[in-house]
Amino acid sequence: MKKKGFSRRRFLNTITTAAITTAVSSPFESSASGVGILNRRHNRLALLGGAPVRPSGPIGPPWPYVDELVVDSVVKTTRSGVWSRIQSRNGTVPTFEESFAKLIGTKYSVGTGSGTQALSTCVEALGIGPGDEVITSPYTDFGTISSILTSRALPVLADLEPDTYQLDPAEVEKRINKNTKAIMPVHIFGVACNMERIMAIAKQYNLKVIEDACQAPLARYQGKGLGTIGDVGCFSFQASKPIACGEGGAVVGNDEQLMDECYTVQNRGANRKGSNATIGPKYRMNEFEGAILMGQFPGIRERFETRNANANYLRSELKGFNALKPQRHYPGTESGAYYHFGMTYDRKEWGVDRSVFLKAVAAEGVSLGSYIPYQLHHEPWVDHILGLKSYKAMYSPSRLKEYRQGMDLPNCDRIIKETMVSFAGSGSLLAGRDEMKNIVDAIMKVYENRDKLKV
Numbered sequence: 063m064k065k066k067g068f069s070r071r072r073f074l075n076t077i078t079t080a081a082i083t084t085a086v087s088s089p090f091e092s093s094a095s096g097v098g099i100l101n102r103r104h105n106r107l108a109l110l111g112g113a114p115v116r117p118s119g120p121i122g123p124p125w126p127y128v129d130e131l132v133v134d135s136v137v138k139t140t141r142s143g144v145w146s147r148i149q150s151r152n153g154t155v156p157t158f159e160e161s162f163a164k165l166i167g168t169k170y171s172v173g174t175g176s177g178t179q180a181l182s183t184c185v186e187a188l189g190i191g192p193g194d195e196v197i198t199s200p201y202t203d204f205g206t207i208s209s210i211l212t213s214r215a216l217p218v219l220a221d222l223e224p225d226t227y228q229l230d231p232a233e234v235e236k237r238i239n240k241n242t243k244a245i246m247p248v249h250i251f252g253v254a255c256n257m258e259r260i261m262a263i264a265k266q267y268n269l270k271v272i273e274d275a276c277q278a279p280l281a282r283y284q285g286k287g288l289g290t291i292g293d294v295g296c297f298s299f300q301a302s303k304p305i306a307c308g309e310g311g312a313v314v315g316n317d318e319q320l321m322d323e324c325y326t327v328q329n330r331g332a333n334r335k336g337s338n339a340t341i342g343p344k345y346r347m348n349e350f351e352g353a354i355l356m357g358q359f360p361g362i363r364e365r366f367e368t369r370n371a372n373a374n375y376l377r378s379e380l381k382g383f384n385a386l387k388p389q390r391h392y393p394g395t396e397s398g399a400y401y402h403f404g405m406t407y408d409r410k411e412w413g414v415d416r417s418v419f420l421k422a423v424a425a426e427g428v429s430l431g432s433y434i435p436y437q438l439h440h441e442p443w444v445d446h447i448l449g450l451k452s453y454k455a456m457y458s459p460s461r462l463k464e465y466r467q468g469m470d471l472p473n474c475d476r477i478i479k480e481t482m483v484s485f486a487g488s489g490s491l492l493a494g495r496d497e498m499k500n501i502v503d504a505i506m507k508v509y510e511n512r513d514k515l516k517v
């Protein structure tokens with residue numbers, strides 16, 4: 063239970079800030095009714111007719127990021143006529159690969175057309191295929207699972223820790239069998255999962271580790287960049303991501319042979335020397351995607367640091383507030399990419415369902431969400447693969463039965479249906495500190511008035 067004094071202090075701050083803001087900027091506020099009335103209006107939830115903490119609308123700059131450097135870079139590529147990476151060794155894609163490897167802290171990087179393609183490239187490059195199993199998280203973009211299915215391997219989903227939303231290493235270990243070839247941990251929201259335990263398990267059972275760092279560029283854990291800890295790491299530059307080019311991705315790693323294999327796979331099976339060497343789709347990043355990425359390169363670190371400063375501010379403001387606890391970080395977490403800023407909603411503390419809270423806080427001008435609305439482990443793909451001739455041929459009936467039973471993932475279900483509250487960080491966490499304060503104020507105002515939300 064949250065300490066009463068804390069709530070009171072935050073609530074009083076809320077009123078003060080809101081009253082000042084009101085006097086300066088908002089239409090509700092321009093009423094000449096006097097401070098007493100303003101305070102009373104601010105006391106009242108916006109959902110019930112009071113004045114909101116802030117006007118509705120996005121917090122922070124629009125995302126994806128655009129400035130003149132980005133635009134110039136695309137124009138330059140358009141005019142150059144070098145539109146495919148194979149036209150030049152000095153094009154935007156090879157240049158980005160070199161710059162990105164340096165930024166993340168690996169020797170090599172290979173660009174791809176998406177994060178899903180980066181993951182899929184790694185699965186194929188590691189020789190994982192029919193009959194093999196890869197353990198991963200059910201709380202992710204479907205691209206994670208899809209990258210395993212593309213090679214006709216079996217994506218085995220393990221349950222999560224309720225307050226980190228990350229793979230529970232004990233659940234991972236339980237699911238290892240003789241067909242398991244790799245673990246694909248997902249750094250959800252751009253914050254590290256328990257890599258110390260996951261790497262130890264991988265070592266013990268001789269498994270490969272493909273880090274899904276699609277949400278995690280530049281984030282660090284125990285002295286290392288996310289994506290650089292396992293055998294290979296994968297990133298997404300899809301439009302909503304902290305580094306974005308519409309659709310794009312990259313694999314990073316230090317093993318020259320494996321990274322060459324990744325190059326070959328994404329180049330529809332043709333190696334750097336031009337020999338058609340293996341099975342591979344055409345997953346090349348194109349030069350326009352590279353141009354956007356190179357155009358935004360100069361500000362990447364600064365934006366990352368601003369997001370971290372704001373996230374740390376929110377974490378410290380919400381410290382000790384049990385009703386909505388920020389994502390728990392594992393020891394050794396140094397920074398996050400904060401694709402989302404996640405918090406755990408405790409219904410007992412609020413006395414109302416999460417959906418009621420979300421409506422009330424949105425009315426205060428702060429739009430929070432519940433991230434992924436669907437449970438990937440209950441989506442139609444499960445029936446689809448279990449019905450396929452190829453999967454029936456590769457896995458025994460008892461394994462497929464057990465596989466379906468393994469889709470009972472109660473912690474993941476609870477996170478999705480009851481406890482997750484988040485907002486996208488790529489743009490929002492670049493806002494000024496006043497906006498961060500508005501987020502906290504809106505939450506606290508709703509908390510202070512939670513009894514009025516009960517019907």
Ligand SMILES: Cc1ncc(COP(=O)(O)O)c(C=O)c1O
Pocket residue numbers: 176177178179202203205206248249250274276277297298299300309310311
């Ligand atoms: C954790 C995670 N994995 C994989 C992906 C797939 O990346 P992309 O959308 O670039 O294919 C995403 C993107 O949403 C993601 O967030």
